[in-house]
Amino acid sequence: EVQLVESGGGLVQPGGSLRLSCAASGFTFSSYAMHWVRQAPGKGLEYVSAISSNGGSTYYANSVKGRFTISRDNSKNTLYLQMGSLRAEDMAVYYCARLSRGWYDYWGQGTLVTVSS
Amino acid sequence: EIVLTQSPATLSLSPGERATLSCRASQSVSSYLAWYQQKPGQAPRLLIYDASNRATGIPARFSGSGSGTDFTLTISSLEPEDFAVYYCQQRSNWPTFGPGTKVDIK
Numbered sequence: 001e002v003q004l005v006e007s008g009g010g011l012v013q014p015g016g017s018l019r020l021s022c023a024a025s026g027f028t029f030s031s032y033a034m035h036w037v038r039q040a041p042g043k044g045l046e047y048v049s050a051i052s053s054n055g056g057s058t059y060y061a062n063s064v065k066g067r068f069t070i071s072r073d074n075s076k077n078t079l080y081l082q083m084g085s086l087r088a089e090d091m092a093v094y095y096c097a098r099l100s101r102g103w104y105d106y107w108g109q110g111t112l113v114t115v116s117s
Numbered sequence: 118e119i120v121l122t123q124s125p126a127t128l129s130l131s132p133g134e135r136a137t138l139s140c141r142a143s144q145s146v147s148s149y150l151a152w153y154q155q156k157p158g159q160a161p162r163l164l165i166y167d168a169s170n171r172a173t174g175i176p177a178r179f180s181g182s183g184s185g186t187d188f189t190l191t192i193s194s195l196e197p198e199d200f201a202v203y204y205c206q207q208r209s210n211w212p213t214f215g216p217g218t219k220v221d222i223k
Contacts, residue, residue: 035212045153045161045204047212059211095160102208103151105172107160 002026002106004096009111016086016115022079022096022108030054030074033099036081038092039110048094049081064090083113091115119143119207121215129223136192138218140205145185149208152181152190155217156201164203165190195220 008020022034036048049070050059058070069082079096093112097104120143130136140150148168153161163172165181168188178193192199200222205215 037212044216045206045214047214050211061211101166102149103163103166103172104153104161104206105163107162109160 002098004098004106004108006094006096006108006111009094009113011114011116012086013117014087014115017082017084018086018113020081020083020094020096020111020113022081024077024079024096024098027098029072029077034072034079035097035099035104036070036079036094037097037104037107038090038094038113040089040092043092046092050099051079086113086115088115118211119146119209119213121205121207121213123203123205123215123218125218126216127219127221129221130195131223132195132197134195136190136195136199136220138190138192138203138220140183140188140190140215142186142188142207146207146209148184150181150183150188151206151208152179153204153206154199154201155204161204192220 003025005023012018033052035050038046038048051070055072067085071080093110095110096108098106122141124139150168152165155161164175169181180191182189202217202219204217
């Protein structure tokens with residue numbers, strides 16, 4: 001069974017940093033590109049960042065470029081999102097999602113990031 | 118950036134009725150469009166990909182159609198578990214999502 005389990009969310013002050021993790025199981029993690037998608041409270045879905053299967057290529061939404069870094073450790077079947085210079089507008093549930101044939105076929109349960117002083 | 122618009126914002130229907138949801142793209146996305154269902158407190162679930170293909174395990178009452186800029190998700194006969202928010206998503210450039218259509222019980 002495919003499972004994606006996020007962790008690392010929590011309360012952080014504006015300007016602070018946080019690292020999210022997504023532990024994958026039930027599939028060959030190193031064969032799939034992975035994405036982070038977020039959802040602000042009561043709002044819609046927003047693509048955040050993507051990484052290729054071998055980690056060689058990374059992509060970011062303009063809203064997080066220069067502040068967030070996506071990475072992966074295929075030996076640990078884990079995806080990461082290092083978030084810095086956090087702003088109020090970054091507050092959201094962050095989902096990791098597997099990309100298959102161009103679409104998000106599996107999602108984690110999400111981890112909540114709260115940015116507040 | 119390709120902008121997706123969904124209509125209506127809310128659709129109030131009864132179980133057994135037919136639901137028709139629309140998604141319009143600001144420019145052509147060919148058939149690169151998907152539909153997701155999201156229930157409160159849950160992650161989205163892939164329903165339809167490439168405009169008209171049902172994802173694994175999705176019931177036949179869900180169908181998708183369209184190409185270019187205009188797309189439709191149809192639920193032929195609403196089951197109680199279908200009341201949720203539905204998002205469309207394109208992947209022609211970087212992924213973008215529509216604002217969602219909430220299907221609630223009339």
